[in-house]
Amino acid sequence: MAKPAVLLIGGLDPQGCAGIAADIATVQHHDCHPLPLITAMTEQSSAGLTALGAVNTNKLMAQYRNCKADFDIQAIKVGLIPDLIIAEKVKQILLDNPGIPVVMDPVLASSSGGKTVADGVRQYIRDELLQHLTLLTPNLPELSLLTDNLEDVEQATTILSQKGLQACLVKGGHADSEFATDFFISEQVRFYCYQTKYASDVRGTGCVLASAIASHLASGQDMRDAVVLAKTYVSRGIRQAQTVGSYRLIKHSHEPWALEDIPRLCYQKTLIGQQFNFPSCPSRLGIYPVVDNAEWVQKLVDIGIETIQLRVKDRDEKTTSQQIKQAVEYLGHKPVNFFVNDHWQIAIEQGAYGVHLGQEDLHDANLKQIVDAGLRLGISTHSYWELARALAVNPSYIALGPIFETTSKQMPFSPQGVERLKQWVTMLDGNYPIVAIGGINYERARLLKPTGVGSVAMITAITLADDYQKTTRDLLALWQ
Ligand SMILES: Cc1ncc(COP(=O)(O)OP(=O)(O)O)c(N)n1
Ligand SMILES: Cc1ncsc1CCOP(=O)(O)O
């Protein structure tokens, strides 16, 4: 398959640290093809930006037309716009590419200070370009410049949304905390991404972040995943930053991430940095049937199952409670890891071993109450941004699914596949047990064993098996 082409519109830093040079390196490391369109030549050094020379617009547009003629542009990243004449050309290019994701890093306030873009550019971005962007990634001073010095991030981003901006990622959105926190807002969702603060002396991080997001969007990733993946890339790059000349620069690499590289995600400001301490569960939870009544729990535990989940859906409160109670009473002191799906309050009341919650369930659940009651917590994930959300909660285990196509539940996620499972097992190894779920039967469990995953969960492979006893025994023997 052809590499997705990403059009990069921005300025040239002849020192190769920021702007188009950083964009090219990033896009290439994301297996996309960069199409660099230079808007301005800059003169800059560690002392700051001293000159800004806009290019000839006829040349710029001729170069753009050549790119358009030979490549199928899949995303656009916009950086430095030196003056209004170039700004108008950028608008023309955006209008020429309707439906293509556009990420703009508004280079208005650089940390090194010095010369800035021409008067009027800021207003042009706000009044003429915002409505054509998929995502704007300002830092706090840039957000303030774009909103006539509004200090409140949520208020400022709301104003930009009213101007037609689809989504905004404010970098360092809550600078006063002990964490580096970004704030993401779109019509559909708003969330905070936070991490322990990392070195702030690394150059070109804003360009790398925006072009990494553009590359992920060009490759068809969901916006939330694009943001989380790009932030992870930047964090790893900063953690491994290299000294080059007078600078510290991001290391572009394909090395595996460390767990601390992944941002933590939450939906409320008050939850930033809130830590939970759920009890641990075995690192290998083994064969993990998910069943819908207490009889199944008894039948499967009798065969030797040691981890099981009761997932009662669409039953009234009384029946649900009775089913959970019946299962707990049967299990008594048996060494079985008994998880209850969704109904965390009943699980606490009945003294279950743990609770399994999906991402939506997390909104309503009182996690502190679950921790205080001493129950373990498993969380579902189907994407990187859901992983970022799960990590913020610090659960007892993390489930990834659907690994394969499943008929048991309709969901908007495509199969994650064996390779992603392997990547997650390596990344989370020793920190969080992983449970694989979705379309897993005996043959597929055999396929998953080499990934090192400690547990495989299944519904239909057992509950719809012709001979559930044989199937369960075979699975248990396989997972020995
Ligand atoms: C082990 C395990 N993994 C994932 C799920 C799915 O849970 P959730 O996302 O809450 O969806 P429902 O099961 O409630 O439909 C699970 N139950 N168990
Ligand atoms: C609840 C759930 N969450 C992710 S996949 C899945 C269903 C798993 O069922 P099956 O094992 O029959 O595919």
Ligand SMILES: [Mg+2]
């Ligand atoms: Mg659920």
